[in-house]
Amino acid sequence: MKHLGVEPAHAGAGALVRLFHVSKSYLAGTWALRDVSLELGKGEFVFLTGPSGAGKTTLMRMIFADEQPSEGQIIVLGRNVSRLSPSAVPALRRRIGVVFQDFKLLSRRTVEENVGLALDVVGTPARERRARVFAMLKRVGLQHRRYHHPLSLSGGEQQRLAIARALVNDPEVLLADEPTGNLDPDLTLEIMDLIADAAARGTAVFVATHDHGLIERYGRRVVRLEGGELAEDTPIRRPLL
Amino acid sequence: MKHLGVEPAHAGAGALVRLFHVSKSYLAGTWALRDVSLELGKGEFVFLTGPSGAGKTTLMRMIFADEQPSEGQIIVLGRNVSRLSPSAVPALRRRIGVVFQDFKLLSRRTVEENVGLALDVVGTPARERRARVFAMLKRVGLQHRRYHHPLSLSGGEQQRLAIARALVNDPEVLLADEPTGNLDPDLTLEIMDLIADAAARGTAVFVATHDHGLIERYGRRVVRLEGGELAEDTPIRRPLL
Amino acid sequence: MSPRWLSRPRYFLRTAWSGLRESPVTGGISVVTIALCLLLVGSFALLVANMERILDRFGEEFRVSAYLEDNLTDADLARLRERVAAAPGVERVDLVTKEAALERFRASHIGRAALLDGMEDNPLPASLELVLAPEHRNADALERLAEAVDGFPGIAEFGYGADWVSGYHGAVALVRGVAMAIGAVLVLATLLIVTNTIRLAVYARRDEVSILRLVGGSRTFIAIPYLLEGAAQGLVGGLVGLALLFALFHLALPVFAGSLELLLGYVSPSFLEPRACAGLVAVGAGLGVLGSAAALGQGRLGE
Amino acid sequence: MSPRWLSRPRYFLRTAWSGLRESPVTGGISVVTIALCLLLVGSFALLVANMERILDRFGEEFRVSAYLEDNLTDADLARLRERVAAAPGVERVDLVTKEAALERFRASHIGRAALLDGMEDNPLPASLELVLAPEHRNADALERLAEAVDGFPGIAEFGYGADWVSGYHGAVALVRGVAMAIGAVLVLATLLIVTNTIRLAVYARRDEVSILRLVGGSRTFIAIPYLLEGAAQGLVGGLVGLALLFALFHLALPVFAGSLELLLGYVSPSFLEPRACAGLVAVGAGLGVLGSAAALGQGRLGE
Numbered sequence A, B: 001m002k003h004l005g006v007e008p009a010h011a012g013a014g015a016l017v018r019l020f021h022v023s024k025s026y027l028a029g030t031w032a033l034r035d036v037s038l039e040l041g042k043g044e045f046v047f048l049t050g051p052s053g054a055g056k057t058t059l060m061r062m063i064f065a066d067e068q069p070s071e072g073q074i075i076v077l078g079r080n081v082s083r084l085s086p087s088a089v090p091a092l093r094r095r096i097g098v099v100f101q102d103f104k105l106l107s108r109r110t111v112e113e114n115v116g117l118a119l120d121v122v123g124t125p126a127r128e129r130r131a132r133v134f135a136m137l138k139r140v141g142l143q144h145r146r147y148h149h150p151l152s153l154s155g156g157e158q159q160r161l162a163i164a165r166a167l168v169n170d171p172e173v174l175l176a177d178e179p180t181g182n183l184d185p186d187l188t189l190e191i192m193d194l195i196a197d198a199a200a201r202g203t204a205v206f207v208a209t210h211d212h213g214l215i216e217r218y219g220r221r222v223v224r225l226e227g228g229e230l231a232e233d234t235p236i237r238r239p240l241l
Numbered sequence C, D: 001m002s003p004r005w006l007s008r009p010r011y012f013l014r015t016a017w018s019g020l021r022e023s024p025v026t027g028g029i030s031v032v033t034i035a036l037c038l039l040l041v042g043s044f045a046l047l048v049a050n051m052e053r054i055l056d057r058f059g060e061e062f063r064v065s066a067y068l069e070d071n072l073t074d075a076d077l078a079r080l081r082e083r084v085a086a087a088p089g090v091e092r093v094d095l096v097t098k099e100a101a102l103e104r105f106r107a108s109h110i111g112r113a114a115l116l117d118g119m120e121d122n123p124l125p126a127s128l129e130l131v132l133a134p135e136h137r138n139a140d141a142l143e144r145l146a147e148a149v150d151g152f153p154g155i156a157e158f159g160y161g162a163d164w165v166s167g168y169h170g171a172v173a174l175v176r177g178v179a180m181a182i183g184a185v186l187v188l189a190t191l192l193i194v195t196n197t198i199r200l201a202v203y204a205r206r207d208e209v210s211i212l213r214l215v216g217g218s219r220t221f222i223a224i225p226y227l228l229e230g231a232a233q234g235l236v237g238g239l240v241g242l243a244l245l246f247a248l249f250h251l252a253l254p255v256f257a258g259s260l261e262l263l264l265g266y267v268s269p270s271f272l273e274p275r276a277c278a279g280l281v282a283v284g285a286g287l288g289v290l291g292s293a294a295a296l297g298q299g300r301l302g303e
């Protein structure tokens, strides 16, 4: 199953995300990521997989500038993340949608406000904001809960809320960390279709997942990490069904 | 696949957890749980499944007295949860292990202290505590991380930590809410074996999961909720493998 | 490059408002702390303001006597009075006639002794009492005045209690000094207390701030609602503190009215001026903003 | 039924210690707030304690003069002196001879006038000056004393300034009253401020408390480490506050030394007594515990 060294589908200058020999060490002497090189093009959909602690979340956090690489370079949307000034970070993040493994919802704001946040930070006019938030909530099946607070939602509902927030702003890059871990199989497919739609509209998508069924089903490019190292980078296959 | 009305395996007076016509409403007019009756015996292992928002977490929260039923009675370890005085709640909880869907780890304490907490609350002597915590951490593969803090763990590591805390005290009842949502398939089997072990030693186990592969593989009793109602209660089958 | 969201004050107001509404515990504690701190500072300001008036009142007792020769005509006296009034530092000149002097002497401590009883003639001279302007109530100015006045025809002797002069001067300096020292400590302490409390309140919501950063909120975008919240809490705290001060003042006044009247005669203590009141409330709002800014400033708000 | 964990103080100490270490922001803010509040209360206590001494010192000036007849023998005088000393409320009796009286008169304000220059005989009487015990420095006690002493042979007249008596009494009552009023406000305010700050600090860690509840921690099990933390913070805050007070006192003292000596002569301000210092620190620790208890008491610590 190993396809090391295979050229990624959308390599070259058009890539939205590029990692050059990236390493990351949180604790001296241990490597969370080790010499990872990778490219992700416009509209590309990649599954990121690997055992627990392999470095999937770490890789994503470096892409949206939440951590700096210890070695190597990361270019996201034309910007070198390690040389980004702190004041330039927000602007970059507004172009990236992130579904966090632990959701990171604002418990003091309503469902509607949590989703709207991604539009508020870019200053979308009120009317447009309202319409887009409502449409997004409808797509993840939470429109009837829009005036409630996240803490009164079930685990799966919170996860869908996190996905809605990441997608509402049509980001150029989408990083989804285990976005269906709390969802039942039917919902999982619905949500994955939503994410695939985004990719079809040009978003570069990274989905970290442990769900091999899902990977099989969608037959997209698969990047597998193991102990921080790139263990596999299988290019796109046709879906099985 | 529906087996409604089938007698559960360990019915009768020996049951550790009994629900009689339990309903729960958080918001007037909507039911998170509706007229659910259920029994769980010593050593029994039950998968709790159903779509997102079906009421799985709600059911568990009522068993460890974090919520009160709106209607019906819940008897846990011989105590009527709805009539429990607030001061009696801690004693009950110390006999129940819970893996929370969102982990609920203490971010200001180390991995070792988080697991030890379940022993501290019952006053286990220091020497025994140390030994049991170390053994437990080893079983979930976190012994090398024991002096770190939860926030520096990966999602799957945090989940294993939560499981270690729930199991370290050999609880009489174990409630595990989506305990493998962040784990890779290999780890998932290891952890499920750990949980099955506990059941074999007499713990009554509830595992909420969306993972149908897992349910198939273990072939245990399956309770399925749908929109808060008991949609299925399939008794034990032999494991497929 | 003006960011688009600057044109959306509604978002900030809405967010600040819902922040206040959703955090009654932390918000309430901030308001109470600000109110109490301003109550302390206000009480002190009130005390000092009234003490200044009392000191001024005592200062009026600060008189210099120019004892007159016995043979002055009314015209001489009037001329002399004018000249004395024009001397440096003199605010007012009062005439004490021979009869008034005797009256006073009899009423005085030492006068109780039967000292003058046997004399048929009044041996006490008339005098002019010079009330000095506040800035001249010190030993140096007095000496200058004495030099200026001493040679005037018609004045027999010039007298003032040197002890009383330096005593009064010392007392005023001491009271002002102690008041300033305590005031400085008080102001600094409340400043720190209030900003710390607000910092803690924002800190209790640090997860919120870190999430806002993660979804791409700029510093300003994140900060403005917290600063508005802080300002609102400070404003309310300031108003509550002022109300408390006012209530306490009017509750305490009758209790002390007796001793005050005895001590000060017509001087009755007054509340802070409207401008000082407004200042107090403004300080509250300022502290609220400052505290929020300090909290947001401390990096990622992580421990 | 004594729970097993009561036998494990180590767990509580360890947990409290790591709680302190892992929360430098909230802990530091609590300590600073306690220190500042105790500094305020301590400054005030210091001021009041020294003011009392100053008032006492002024009270010594509170004398009553018994003017003596001119023809008393030394034996008569000694007997009279003894009788007077035994009268109600008399603390000390000083003799002022005729010569001393003249000396004083010449030095006094009114004596500057050439009033007594012409007389060859000293017309002023000798007198006994009675210094009253502090509790008798009021008009009623004076009247009683006057009644008791008036009939004694050898006393010509009995004199005291009624204005001065009631003035002094009023001043003392006013200063004490204002001090008590401000002290009450100050103590209440700092009590609220400190407990609120600690509440906020515990509140910032409410997730911790709720998790401890979920894993079966009893009220006491959860509370003890927080109470220990509060006590430790209070203790440190108290010590820091005391040290600040001490430093400020010794910094401020030289600045005011001049005016103080002029005003008070030999009375020099002193720091709080050791017992008061210990009390201040104890109050800090108590406030820390109280604040933590208040925070834990508020239900589930949810907003």
Ligand SMILES: Nc1ncnc2c1ncn2[C@@H]1O[C@H](COP(=O)(O)OP(=O)(O)OP(=O)(O)O)[C@@H](O)[C@H]1O
Binding pocket: A026, A027, A031, A032, A050, A051, A052, A053, A054, A055, A056, A057, A058, A059, A101, B151, B152, B153, B154, B155, B156, B157, B182
């Ligand atoms: N902040 C941190 N400080 C120290 N170590 C960290 C930190 N974050 C992650 N690590 C370590 O780095 C390694 C990779 O973590 P990462 O979260 O990237 O794994 P992951 O692939 O996302 O795992 P999972 O599937 O369990 O979420 C792990 O061993 C983890 O313990």
Ligand SMILES: Nc1ncnc2c1ncn2[C@@H]1O[C@H](COP(=O)(O)OP(=O)(O)OP(=O)(O)O)[C@@H](O)[C@H]1O
Binding pocket: A151, A152, A153, A154, A155, A156, A157, A182, B026, B027, B031, B032, B050, B051, B052, B053, B054, B055, B056, B057, B058, B059, B101
């Ligand atoms: N505290 C609450 N307040 C109001 N509604 C709530 C609360 N907790 C849960 N609910 C609602 O009750 C229903 C059942 O929630 P529950 O968490 O039990 O679902 P679940 O089966 O665990 O779902 P998931 O698989 O998504 O975790 C959901 O519709 C949820 O929104």
Ligand SMILES: [Mg+2]
Binding pocket: A056, A057, A058, A101, A177, B154, B155, B156
């Ligand atoms: Mg991860």
Ligand SMILES: [Mg+2]
Binding pocket: A154, A155, A156, B056, B057, B058, B101, B177
């Ligand atoms: Mg759930």
